[in-house]
Amino acid sequence: MDQRRRYISIEILKIDVRKVLPYYAPFLLLTVGYVLFRKTPLGSEDWKVNLIACLQGMVVAWALFNDAAGTGAFIFSRPLSRKRLFLIRWGFGISLQLLTIVAVFVTIAIGLRSGIQMLMNSPYQPMVKWYELSVLGLIALYSILSYQIFMFLKLRLHIVSARPRAWRDLVGTWLVTWLVAHLCLRVLNVPIANGIQDYLMVVYVALVTILGTLASLYCYRHLEIET
Amino acid sequence: MKNDNRAIRWRLNGMAFAILLPLLWSPLQLILLHNQMGSGLLFNLQNWLCLLVFALAIILYVTSYILVLWNGRMLLAIIAAIIALILTVFSLEIFVPNLQKGSEAKLRQLVIQHEPKIEVYCNDVYLGETPLEISETEFHDKVKPWDTPPRQKMVIGEEIIQDIKTHCYGLSNTELRWFYTPYHYFDRHRAFDEPGFSSYYDAVASGYWWRFESLGCTGFAAIGNMVSQTYSDDRPFRIWSHPHLQYPSIQPYLRHLLHDLKRSDYQPSGEWRTHVGKSSRLLFRHVYEIGQRDPRVMRALEMAIKTEFDIRKGMSTQEWEAVLDKAMLQLKKRNAFNPPSPEIMLMDLIVTQNMKLIGTRFFEYVGWRNSADAGWGFAKFMHLEYAVLKNPPPTLFKRLVYELGRDDRFLRMVGNYSRPEALQLVRQYLNEFVHSNPVVNFISPSMKSADRWKAVDIVTEMRNPALEPELRRFVLKQAQDDPDRSEHYLRRFINARLERTLTAVESDSLAEWIAETVPFPEFDKLQFLTRINSERVYRYARDIFLRHPSYLHNVAYTFITYPNPSLDLFLIEAYQAESANVKFGGLVPITPPQKYIGNPRNLNILLRGMLLCDTPRMYAFLEGMWSASYGNKISLLEAIKQEAPNHYPHLHRWTAIISQIEDVDTRLAAIPVFDQIDTPESLAILGDWALSSDAAVKREAERALENYRERSRRAKELLAGSIKPDDLLVGQTAYVWNGKDYVPETTTSGSK
Numbered sequence: 001m002d003q004r005r006r007y008i009s010i011e012i013l014k015i016d017v018r019k020v021l022p023y024y025a026p027f028l029l030l031t032v033g034y035v036l037f038r039k040t041p042l043g044s045e046d047w048k049v050n051l052i053a054c055l056q057g058m059v060v061a062w063a064l065f066n067d068a069a070g071t072g073a074f075i076f077s078r079p080l081s082r083k084r085l086f087l088i089r090w091g092f093g094i095s096l097q098l099l100t101i102v103a104v105f106v107t108i109a110i111g112l113r114s115g116i117q118m119l120m121n122s123p124y125q126p127m128v129k130w131y132e133l134s135v136l137g138l139i140a141l142y143s144i145l146s147y148q149i150f151m152f153l154k155l156r157l158h159i160v161s162a163r164p165r166a167w168r169d170l171v172g173t174w175l176v177t178w179l180v181a182h183l184c185l186r187v188l189n190v191p192i193a194n195g196i197q198d199y200l201m202v203v204y205v206a207l208v209t210i211l212g213t214l215a216s217l218y219c220y221r222h223l224e225i226e227t
Numbered sequence: 228m229k230n231d232n233r234a235i236r237w238r239l240n241g242m243a244f245a246i247l248l249p250l251l252w253s254p255l256q257l258i259l260l261h262n263q264m265g266s267g268l269l270f271n272l273q274n275w276l277c278l279l280v281f282a283l284a285i286i287l288y289v290t291s292y293i294l295v296l297w298n299g300r301m302l303l304a305i306i307a308a309i310i311a312l313i314l315t316v317f318s319l320e321i322f323v324p325n326l327q328k329g330s331e332a333k334l335r336q337l338v339i340q341h342e343p344k345i346e347v348y349c350n351d352v353y354l355g356e357t358p359l360e361i362s363e364t365e366f367h368d369k370v371k372p373w374d375t376p377p378r379q380k381m382v383i384g385e386e387i388i389q390d391i392k393t394h395c396y397g398l399s400n401t402e403l404r405w406f407y408t409p410y411h412y413f414d415r416h417r418a419f420d421e422p423g424f425s426s427y428y429d430a431v432a433s434g435y436w437w438r439f440e441s442l443g444c445t446g447f448a449a450i451g452n453m454v455s456q457t458y459s460d461d462r463p464f465r466i467w468s469h470p471h472l473q474y475p476s477i478q479p480y481l482r483h484l485l486h487d488l489k490r491s492d493y494q495p496s497g498e499w500r501t502h503v504g505k506s507s508r509l510l511f512r513h514v515y516e517i518g519q520r521d522p523r524v525m526r527a528l529e530m531a532i533k534t535e536f537d538i539r540k541g542m543s544t545q546e547w548e549a550v551l552d553k554a555m556l557q558l559k560k561r562n563a564f565n566p567p568s569p570e571i572m573l574m575d576l577i578v579t580q581n582m583k584l585i586g587t588r589f590f591e592y593v594g595w596r597n598s599a600d601a602g603w604g605f606a607k608f609m610h611l612e613y614a615v616l617k618n619p620p621p622t623l624f625k626r627l628v629y630e631l632g633r634d635d636r637f638l639r640m641v642g643n644y645s646r647p648e649a650l651q652l653v654r655q656y657l658n659e660f661v662h663s664n665p666v667v668n669f670i671s672p673s674m675k676s677a678d679r680w681k682a683v684d685i686v687t688e689m690r691n692p693a694l695e696p697e698l699r700r701f702v703l704k705q706a707q708d709d710p711d712r713s714e715h716y717l718r719r720f721i722n723a724r725l726e727r728t729l730t731a732v733e734s735d736s737l738a739e740w741i742a743e744t745v746p747f748p749e750f751d752k753l754q755f756l757t758r759i760n761s762e763r764v765y766r767y768a769r770d771i772f773l774r775h776p777s778y779l780h781n782v783a784y785t786f787i788t789y790p791n792p793s794l795d796l797f798l799i800e801a802y803q804a805e806s807a808n809v810k811f812g813g814l815v816p817i818t819p820p821q822k823y824i825g826n827p828r829n830l831n832i833l834l835r836g837m838l839l840c841d842t843p844r845m846y847a848f849l850e851g852m853w854s855a856s857y858g859n860k861i862s863l864l865e866a867i868k869q870e871a872p873n874h875y876p877h878l879h880r881w882t883a884i885i886s887q888i889e890d891v892d893t894r895l896a897a898i899p900v901f902d903q904i905d906t907p908e909s910l911a912i913l914g915d916w917a918l919s920s921d922a923a924v925k926r927e928a929e930r931a932l933e934n935y936r937e938r939s940r941r942a943k944e945l946l947a948g949s950i951k952p953d954d955l956l957v958g959q960t961a962y963v964w965n966g967k968d969y970v971p972e973t974t975t976s977g978s979k
Contacts, residue, residue, distance in 0.1 A: 041632030123651045124632055131629035156239050215239065222235060 008078050009088055015075070016064060016092050023063040024096055027056035028103060035104050035135070036116050041128045042108075042135040053139040054181050057097060057146030058174060064093050065154050076225045086220040090213060093151070097143045101136055108132050141205050146181040148212035153177060155219035335363045335464045337412050341439075341472065342508055343560050345446065348438040351377075363413050372434025376964035378972070379405045405962075405969075407436040408448045412466050431964070439472055442506050443951030444480065446472025474509065479955035480945070481513050482905075485524070485874070487942040489906055493523035495530055498946045503528065504535030507569040515567045517874040524874060532572050547581045551588060555607045564609035574614040585611065586620035612640070616688060619643045628652065635685060642689040653694055657686075657701050679705050683716045687723045692733060699740055706746075717745055725758050734761035742767040749775060753782055758789045765797050772801070779805075783829055786836025787870075795837070795845040802833045834866040841877040853884060857893065864896045871903035879906055886912045894924045902931045910935055 031052050035042060042049070067075065075085065107113050114126040153173045339347055339359040347354045349370045354361060411433035430450050437453070439446040448470040484503065488495055495503075503510060511528075518525030533539075536550050554570050577585060589611045615623065616639065624644055631637040631652065642653045660682050663675070683705050686698050702720045706713035724737055738761040741752055749771045756764050756771075772779055779801055786798060837845055852859045867881055882904060885897045894916060901909035913935070916928040944950045961972040 041629050043629075043633055045633070123648065123655050124628055127625040127648060128629040128632065131626065152243070156243070160236055160239065215243075219239065 005080060005084075008080055009084070012075060012078070012080075012085070012088055013092060015071070016089060020060060020063045020092075020096065023059045024056070027052065027059060028100055031056065031100055031139070032103050032107055035107050036113050037120075039117070039120070039122055041124050042132040044134050044138045046135060046138075049135060050138055050142045053100070053142040054146045054178060056100065057143040057148075057181075058150040058177050060093050060096050061147045061150040061154060064089050065151060072225050076223075082221045082223075083217060086217050090151070090216065093147055094144070097140070097147055100143060101140050104139060105133065105136060108135075141201055142181060145205050145208055146177055148208050148216075149181060150174070150177040152212045152216045152219070155216050155223070158223055159219055335413060335466060337361050337363070337366060337466045337468065339468045339470070341469060342441070342563075344508070345439050345441045345472070348440070350434075350436055351438070366413070370435065373436060374434065376409070376431050376969070377407055377436055379407055379962050379969060381405060381960055381962050381969075405447065406445050407438050408450060408453065408470075409433055409436050410450055410453045411435050412454065412468065437470075439470060441472075441474070442509050443953060444474040444476045444509060445953050446470070446474050448472055474952075476952040476956050477509070477513060479957070480952035481510065481517075482872070483938055483942040483945055483955060484510070484514075485517070486905055486938045487946065488524065488527055490939060490942075492907075493527060495527040496946075497534075499527070500531045500534040502946050503531035504569075507532065507535060511569050511572075512567060515572075521874045521876045523876070529572065529576070532569050533576070535569065536573055538576065542580075544581065544584065547577065547584050548588075551577060551584060554610070558607040558610055564613070566613070570610050571613065574610055575617070578614050578618045582618060582620050583622065585614045585618075586622045589615055589620075589623060590626060615640050616643060616690070624649070635681065639685045639688040642685075642691050642694060645691065645693060649691075650693060653689070653691075654697065656682075657697060661701070661704060676709065679709055680712070683720070687720045690727065692730075695733070695736070699744070703744065714747075717747065721745070721755050725755065729759075731761070734759050735763050737761075738763045738767060750778055750781070753778055754785060757782055757785045757791060757794065760791055760793045762793055764791070764793050768794060768797055769800075772797075780829060783832040783836065787832060787839065790836065790839035790841075790875075792840050792842045792845075795840040795842045798833060798837045798840060799845065799848050802830070802837060805830055805833060830862070831866060831869075834862055835870050838863075838866050838870055838878065839875055841875075846880075850884070857890075860888075860893055861896055864893070864900050868900045868903050871900065871905075879904060879908070882906065882908050882912065886915075891921050891924055894919075894921075895927055898924070898927045898931050902934060905935070905938075 031049065034049055034052065038046075038049075076082075078085075108129065111126065111129065113132070114129050117125040150173065153176060157173060337360070339357055341357045343357055345357040347357060347359050349366075350373050352370045354366075354369065409430040411430070412435075414433060437448065439448060452469075452471045454466060454468055484499070487499055491499070503514065514524065514528050518528050536553060538550060539546075542550075550573070554573050558570055574585075615627075619627075619640060624641070624646065627637050627641050628648070631641050635656070638653060638656055641649050643649075660678070663678075683702060686701055689698060699720075702716055706716045709716070721737075721741060724733075729737065738756060738759045741747075741755050741759075742763075745752065747755075753768060753771050756767050786794070837849060849863065853863055863881075864885070867878060867885075871878055882901070885900060888894050888897055898913065898916070901913050910932070913928045913931050916924055917932055919925050919928065941950065941955060945952065945955070962969040963972050964970075
């Protein structure tokens with residue numbers, strides 16, 4: 001039975017990969033491309049890369065939890081618990097966010113960025129190579145935060161809204177996610193004594209991740225599936 | 228499909244609110260930020276408007292989420308979110324500064340700011356130390372006006388008054404002779420020229436007499452400087468005062484301290500070191516100035532600062548860190564970057580002893596985005612910046628380059644490294660600036676102008692000889708492109724270089740650049756050139772003087788302020804021309820309108836400049852002059868007497884020459900010189916002359932010896948703390964108010 005469950009889990013994962021990859025891949029390429037070709041040193045205050053990360057988190061959550069009517073019915077009729085189904089998808093989404101972080105880390109750490117920048121006559125390289133890794137922190141915070149909030153809001157919309165796929169609901173969810181993720185991190189990032197804002201941001205994102213995951217799981221359990 | 232289960236909906240909304248938790252952080256954060264700025268928001272919450280707007284923004288944010296989460300009211304949610312965003316921006320950007328100013332208080336407050344720890348007295352009531360903040364009510368509770376102006380002492384010493392005059396242009400010198408200054412801050416706070424407030428005598432009627440004291444030295448204040456600024460939008464209304472104090476006892480105080488130092492052959496006693504270290508906030512600048520001329524004094528000062536900061540040999544890293552922390556704490560209180568200062572000297576010491584510490588502490592203190600204290604302009608950061616600028620730590624290079632990517636101002640530090648990468652970075656910056664987008668420049672000339680100001684500022688502070696030619700070209704180009712600030716850019720750039728210790732090659736190059744490239748009038752060039760110790764300066768200066776002989780009169784004093792050995796030959800030629808009453812460089816007789824040339828004052832100034840040139844050629848010339856005539860001897864003695872208090876060590880060699888004088892008149896003229904030179908050698912000669920058969924010489928020498936002994940005694944008392952520096956002021960005549968003016972006490976009675 002366990003083997004069968006594992007098989008089904010992998011199959012669902014394959015479905016998710018096929019579903020999400022067309023949306024995720026452009027963002028991954030965009031992020032890596034930006035990291036490779038940005039002329040001045042990368043830093044945590046770079047709003048462009050943070051925006052890309054924010055959008056990536058939302059797009060992944062949207063693609064992952066947006067099943068077509070037939071697909072949804074098929075997946076939910078498999079002999080897997082809702083919790084397991086949710087954890088497979090949630091874990092996959094989180095893994096994609098981490099994949100971006102790893103890709104950016106590798107791009108910087110193996111010297112790919114430095115090499116390309118030196119070919120482009122950037123005077124900052126390779127001195128700043130290791131300091132540029134500071135960009136990873138906020139990419140992670142933004143992408144995970146937006147992923148978690150969007151996931152929760154989207155699943156919640158399925159429960160509370162009569163027409164969860166109406167364009168205005170969708171736009172609203174996107175907008176709210178962006179506002180929450182961006183403004184919260186902006187507000188939290190205002191410097192205060194002894195640099196505690198860095199810890200505050202991490203604590204906040206951890207809190208949202210836990211709460212958002214629990215809340216999303218709750219929503220997932222109460223979803224009504226269209227057949 | 229709509230789910231009507233209320234319980235589920237409430238639960239979901241509860242979860243949504245939990246996620247919105249950090250929004251509550253915003254007002255809390257404002258409070259924290261404000262509290263860090265000093266005055267405490269909790270006491271100034273009356274600015275309801277700001278808080279209401281901010282609260283409204285928060286409510287709107289929450290509402291927008293509720294609308295989305297509740298039932299998909301998207302349009303309303305979007306409108307609410309946008310309004311909230313606008314309100315947040317407004318409340319943060321516009322209202323926060325108002326918030327910081329606090330509420331409209333009914334009471335006015337007086338804030339006296341100066342160097343810290345200056346004791347403030349009004350009508351002899353001690354109000355506290357600077358920075359002093361006192362409300363009008365508290366002030367009137369503590370201080371009652373005096374009906375009669377107080378009995379005052381006037382400092383008469385001409386030397387002191389002269390010193391005050393030279394430092395206080397445009398001030399009424401009469402005001403600066405008194406220990407008490409009359410002023411009514413709460414009555415006269417608006418402006419000195421307000422109707423009904425016109426003079427010292429008007430202020431006398433106020434009945435409030437202020438006195439400022441620091442380390443036993445009374446600071447004289449001028450009424451015109453009692454109020455520095457007031458801001459009509461200050462809430463509560465604050466009267467800011469920054470009285471520019473002059474300390475008349477500083478000069479005698481210094482003289483006695485240096486007298487003690489000389490007596491101990493420049494090996495300062497523990498008592499001396501402790502005393503000078505403790506008084507460094509008052510004395511440092513003066514002692515440092517002398518130390519620049521006399522390395523022995525500088526060494527003693529360094530020892531005093533080491534004593535003050537408890538620096539010993541073989542200190543561990545932790546001990547150095549403790550020393551730096553102590554200095555940072557002091558700087559936080561003082562909040563001023565005003566070199567030279569004890570902290571700057573400490574930085575120099577740390578740079579030589581423990582450079583690694585500066586490297587690690589620089590970013591720790593600056594803190595960047597990790598601290599609300601972070602930023603430029605804070606004194607403690609500026610001191611660390613100074614240390615990094617002066618001696619760039621190798622370990623810091625990569626981090627500085629990284630920070631340069633975010634902030635151009637790091638370029639001045641990066642540019643000081645001699646590494647090729649640093650040179651490339653600076654070159655790229657200069658190139659990008661020069662070839663910046665012309666369309667953007669056209670659209671926003673003010674932005675370009677501000678950027679140019681910043682760029683010139685950065686370039687001016689760089690100290691990299693390898694980049695110097697490019698920096699000069701850059702500054703010249705910017706000066707050409709911005710005619711309004713052209714002179715300012717160039718002057719700043721040149722002055723920054725003149726203030727540094729230049730090598731011979733650098734001096735030659737700078738002199739050549741100023742003389743041949745800088746588009747300044749010749750007179751301005753001359754003022755800079757005379758400060759450069761370079762062989763080339765002689766030729767340039769001579770050429771200019773040949774074209775404009777009258778310039779000699781205008782720049783003569785520069786030779787005293789900035790003694791320049793490379794101009795010794797020029798000074799000799801100029802002196803010869805002056806004394807022969809001919810124009811410099813030729814035998815053209817002087818016509819009556821040019822009588823300023825060749826006058827005794829000019830000759831005296833030139834002679835003093837010559838005395839300060841410590842070169843064999845000049846010494847030989849002056850020796851020849853000395854032996855040539857009696858008149859020359861008297862002129863030289865007068866010049867030495869004037870310059871001896873300035874502590875040029877090479878002047879002491881004149882002691883041997885002067886000691887050979889035989890005739891009475893010259894000896895009488897020489898005795899005050901020995902009194903000023905004030906060394907054990909001069910004391911020995913005075914001792915010999917005190918045994919002279921000539922009564923006048925004997926009497927004057929004995930008097931000088933008595934002065935010497937008196938100085939020694941008072942210096943000891945001063946170091947022991949049994950007398951205050953103010954007690955050293957001579958000629959303090961008591962004055963009393965006769966209803967119209969202060970008059971000497973002997974002429975009237977009825978003093979307070």
